[in-house]
Amino acid sequence: MFTFLIKRLFQALVVMFVISLVAFSIQDNLGDPLRELVGQSVSEDERQALRDELGLNDPYMTKYSRFLVNALQGDLGTSYFFKRPAAEVIFDKLQATLELVFGAAVIIVFVSIPLGVYSAIHPKSAITKLIMAVSSIGISVPVFLTAIMLMYIFSIELNWLPSYGRGETVNVMGWETGFLTMDGFLHLILPSISLASIMLPLFIRLVRSEMLEALSSEYVKFAKAKGLSLNKIYYVHALKNTMLPVITVGGVQIGTMIAYTILTETVFQWPGTGFLFLEAINRVDTPLITAYVIFVGLIFVVTNTIVDLLYGFVNPTVNITGKG
Amino acid sequence: MKTLKTKLAIALMAAGLSFSAAAADITVAYDADPVSLDPHEQLSGGTLQMSHMLFDPLVRFTKDFDFEGRIAEKWERVNDTTFRFHLRKGVKFHSGNQLTADDVVWTFNRLQSSVDFKNVFSPYEKMTKVDDYTVEIVSSEPYPLVLQTATYIFPMDKKFYTGKTDGKDKSEIVKHGSSYASTHVSGTGPFTVASREQGVKVVFERFNDYWDKKSPGNVDKLTLVPIKEDATRVAALLSGDVDMIHPVAPNDQKRVKNAKNVDLVTVSGTRIITFQMNQNSNPALKDVRVRQAIVHAINNDAIVKKIMKGFGTTAGQQGPAGYSGYDADLVPRYDLKKAKQLMKDAGYEKGFKLSMMAPNNRYVNDAKIAQATASMLSKIGIKVDLKTMPKAQYWPEFDLCAADMMMIGWHSDTEDSANFSEFLTMTRDEETGRGAYNCGQYSNAEVDKLVNSANAETDTAKRGVMLQRVENILYEEAAFVPLHWQDLAWGAKSNLQIDPIVNALNFPYFGDLVVK
Numbered sequence: 087m088f089t090f091l092i093k094r095l096f097q098a099l100v101v102m103f104v105i106s107l108v109a110f111s112i113q114d115n116l117g118d119p120l121r122e123l124v125g126q127s128v129s130e131d132e133r134q135a136l137r138d139e140l141g142l143n144d145p146y147m148t149k150y151s152r153f154l155v156n157a158l159q160g161d162l163g164t165s166y167f168f169k170r171p172a173a174e175v176i177f178d179k180l181q182a183t184l185e186l187v188f189g190a191a192v193i194i195v196f197v198s199i200p201l202g203v204y205s206a207i208h209p210k211s212a213i214t215k216l217i218m219a220v221s222s223i224g225i226s227v228p229v230f231l232t233a234i235m236l237m238y239i240f241s242i243e244l245n246w247l248p249s250y251g252r253g254e255t256v257n258v259m260g261w262e263t264g265f266l267t268m269d270g271f272l273h274l275i276l277p278s279i280s281l282a283s284i285m286l287p288l289f290i291r292l293v294r295s296e297m298l299e300a301l302s303s304e305y306v307k308f309a310k311a312k313g314l315s316l317n318k319i320y321y322v323h324a325l326k327n328t329m330l331p332v333i334t335v336g337g338v339q340i341g342t343m344i345a346y347t348i349l350t351e352t353v354f355q356w357p358g359t360g361f362l363f364l365e366a367i368n369r370v371d372t373p374l375i376t377a378y379v380i381f382v383g384l385i386f387v388v389t390n391t392i393v394d395l396l397y398g399f400v401n402p403t404v405n406i407t408g409k410g
Numbered sequence: 411m412k413t414l415k416t417k418l419a420i421a422l423m424a425a426g427l428s429f430s431a432a433a434a435d436i437t438v439a440y441d442a443d444p445v446s447l448d449p450h451e452q453l454s455g456g457t458l459q460m461s462h463m464l465f466d467p468l469v470r471f472t473k474d475f476d477f478e479g480r481i482a483e484k485w486e487r488v489n490d491t492t493f494r495f496h497l498r499k500g501v502k503f504h505s506g507n508q509l510t511a512d513d514v515v516w517t518f519n520r521l522q523s524s525v526d527f528k529n530v531f532s533p534y535e536k537m538t539k540v541d542d543y544t545v546e547i548v549s550s551e552p553y554p555l556v557l558q559t560a561t562y563i564f565p566m567d568k569k570f571y572t573g574k575t576d577g578k579d580k581s582e583i584v585k586h587g588s589s590y591a592s593t594h595v596s597g598t599g600p601f602t603v604a605s606r607e608q609g610v611k612v613v614f615e616r617f618n619d620y621w622d623k624k625s626p627g628n629v630d631k632l633t634l635v636p637i638k639e640d641a642t643r644v645a646a647l648l649s650g651d652v653d654m655i656h657p658v659a660p661n662d663q664k665r666v667k668n669a670k671n672v673d674l675v676t677v678s679g680t681r682i683i684t685f686q687m688n689q690n691s692n693p694a695l696k697d698v699r700v701r702q703a704i705v706h707a708i709n710n711d712a713i714v715k716k717i718m719k720g721f722g723t724t725a726g727q728q729g730p731a732g733y734s735g736y737d738a739d740l741v742p743r744y745d746l747k748k749a750k751q752l753m754k755d756a757g758y759e760k761g762f763k764l765s766m767m768a769p770n771n772r773y774v775n776d777a778k779i780a781q782a783t784a785s786m787l788s789k790i791g792i793k794v795d796l797k798t799m800p801k802a803q804y805w806p807e808f809d810l811c812a813a814d815m816m817m818i819g820w821h822s823d824t825e826d827s828a829n830f831s832e833f834l835t836m837t838r839d840e841e842t843g844r845g846a847y848n849c850g851q852y853s854n855a856e857v858d859k860l861v862n863s864a865n866a867e868t869d870t871a872k873r874g875v876m877l878q879r880v881e882n883i884l885y886e887e888a889a890f891v892p893l894h895w896q897d898l899a900w901g902a903k904s905n906l907q908i909d910p911i912v913n914a915l916n917f918p919y920f921g922d923l924v925v926k
Binding site: 118122125129167169237241245248251353 | 439445446452453454525526527529530584585586587588592608609610635636637638639641642645646648649650651771800801802803805806809820821823833840843846847
């Protein structure tokens with residue numbers, strides 16, 4: 087276990103180093119940050135002076151080594167737009183993103199498992215066919231379309247739900263949450279559904295196929311022969327074995343969701359990290375872009391590690407120490 | 411249900427929770443929020459919009475480009491180089507300090523040290539205090555645009571911004587990184603900042619001691635939220651989540667117009683959209699007949715009607731109507747037959763190839779306009795190799811004048827047509843900074859001379875004639891392709907009377923907004 091963690095840590099460092107190198111090299115191709123910092127009538131001399139001051143005119147290696155030294159001390163640079171350390175800005179916005187991802191994850195869990203299980207148990211029923219048809223449409227509709235359609239129906243036409251932003255939030259031990267106010271909760275509904283809509287069809291199908299496999303296995307047949315109640319077979323024995331791959335995929339997908347909330351957040355003006363990233367690109371806020379890319383890399387490394395560890399707990403036959 | 415509501419209202423009133431009938435609490439959605447609370451940090455539309463809420467300028471533009479006094483009550487020209495402003499008495503800053511000439515002079519000096527604003531104030535030598543409520547501004551040469559530049563002087567609270575905090579000067583202007591002035595503010599404006607969360611919202615509250623008691627404005631609390639996506643902004647207005655939005659994309663205007671209890675207000679704008687034709691990179695463009703052919707081949711009307719959905723005014727010159735130098739005779743000249751003939755005369759009957767670049771997220775429908783232009787040019791045999799890209803990538807290309815035709819839009823910082831020539835059509839000059847955005851490499855000594863002398867002519871009528879001559883020369887020589895002036899559009903609930911407070915400059919005077 088311990089050696090596994092050490093190995094993982096070493097791998098993570100290598101991965102993070104490569105990511106930082108890539109994130110840093112693309113900087114020069116993102117555009118000129120000066121354009122967003124100064125007005126149209128500022129002279130070229132003034133621009134050059136400001137470039138010198140920002141260190142943009144230094145050679146690549148100087149810039150990169152300066153960045154690396156600072157990064158090792160926990161300083162990922164200062165955002166041009168927010169005028170605050172980039173890491174701090176990202177962590178501030180992360181709360182909004184995590185709440186959105188949590189909302190979406192809850193919807194996914196409570197919708198995909200019942201539907202997946204139902205369609206596996208009753209493969210020939212009309213409802214199953216409907217579920218499958220709808221989920222294949224769902225997988226092919228882009229998320230911004232889903233989001234705009236939801237907004238049109240529930241905000242403009244029915245006027246039930248708010249159209250943008252987080253609404254009212256309360257501070258609970260340093261965490262700004264929207265789950266505890268009525269207004270904040272209503273604001274969470276549409277963005278959560280939109281974000282969930284990307285992953286939902288995938289999970290329904292995953293649960294269904296795993297469940298089908300479990301149902302056709304020897305032990306289920308044996309249990310049936312033994313005369314156990316069907317409910318017990320389905321929901322205790324088969325479901326348990328279905329969950330193992332679902333947890334693996336789910337863990338990795340949660341990491342993906344945190345990283346790819348960009349579209350949903352942009353459509354709903356959700357003040358999270360995805361929207362922050364897109365805006366940073368538009369404003370050529372290079373320190374923030376680099377910090378975000380590194381941050382997303384970190385999320386993937388961490389979630390993968392956690393999933394591997396969880397795997398060991400759920401299925402003790404998996405020997406993580408043996409795994410690279 | 412109705413009785414329940416009445417009961418509730420009575421209960422609320424009894425509890426003293428009901429607001430006075432006049433006060434209003436509104437939410438306004440823009441596509442971006444102010445970068446900083448420091449009015450001198452960045453010269454941009456966003457900064458000026460904010461300045462008109464937190465501060466007051468010496469004078470401000472009316473809807474038809476006239477001037478009305480704000481902090482300055484009266485003004486007069488003393489001689490060719492000196493201009494005097496008489497300041498209003500009894501004006502209070504948010505901090506409680508009284509405004510005097512010292513604050514105005516201090517603000518002027520700070521403007522001259524600001525990287526972004528110093529260019530606007532470069533014609534001036536100094537500003538001096540005559541007495542507590544009189545200041546004089548002195549230019550090094552005779553300068554005609556004193557009132558125009560005075561719209562940029564928003565007096566700041568000298569006492570509030572003087573001193574040190576954490577070892578740093580409070581008045582420091584910092585372009586990147588934080589400063590005292592970028593997060594603290596004391597102006598004379600109708601609003602104060604109650605709270606600000608950058609990128610999420612700014613909450614403005616009415617300043618109780620505002621000097622302008624005659625202002626009809628009754629907005630007590632104004633929340634400004636940025637909503638980046640056009641579709642979401644419109645949805646927020648139509649669903650009633652916000653009371654007013656800007657901008658409204660051309661495609662959404664019909665929807666806003668047809669919606670119940672929501673109004674669309676449009677104003678003809680002053681930002682010109684043009685293509686420049688680079689005479690250095692493509693020899694064909696050196697020939698005035700070819701340039702004329704290009705201008706004649708482009709159907710401005712179709713672009714405005716089809717692509718802009720009528721959301722623009724077709725242009726034949728740089729400055730819009732209302733600017734000095736505007737000549738009503740210089741109209742768009744679409745004529746395909748003539749264009750073909752001109753190509754033939756120039757010896758390009760078979761056409762030629764040229765490269766074109768345009769941004770795709772800077773101006774309204776920029777990429778679509780470029781595509782339409784390219785296909786219009788193909789009708790006279792010009793094969794266009796078009797590249798469109800996000801503005802972040804576009805500007806570095808523009809700095810290199812990387813294509814034969816480059817799109818550029820321009821808004822005159824001085825609301826005066828000489829400014830267009832100074833940056834877009836005068837001969838490039840590294841030292842004076844003239845022609846800094848002239849990617850057409852157009853150069854005409856007469857134009858240079860006329861603009862320079864117009865900038866030293868304090869007689870408005872004479873000056874107008876000179877600038878008209880400039881527009882005529884540019885027209886005859888087809889120095890650039892004028893497309894249109896972008897309109898401005900706002901959407902608002904019908905109980906907001908926004909028509910009187912919006913203007914072509916895009917600084918709505920929210921202090922005067924009446925909500926019924």
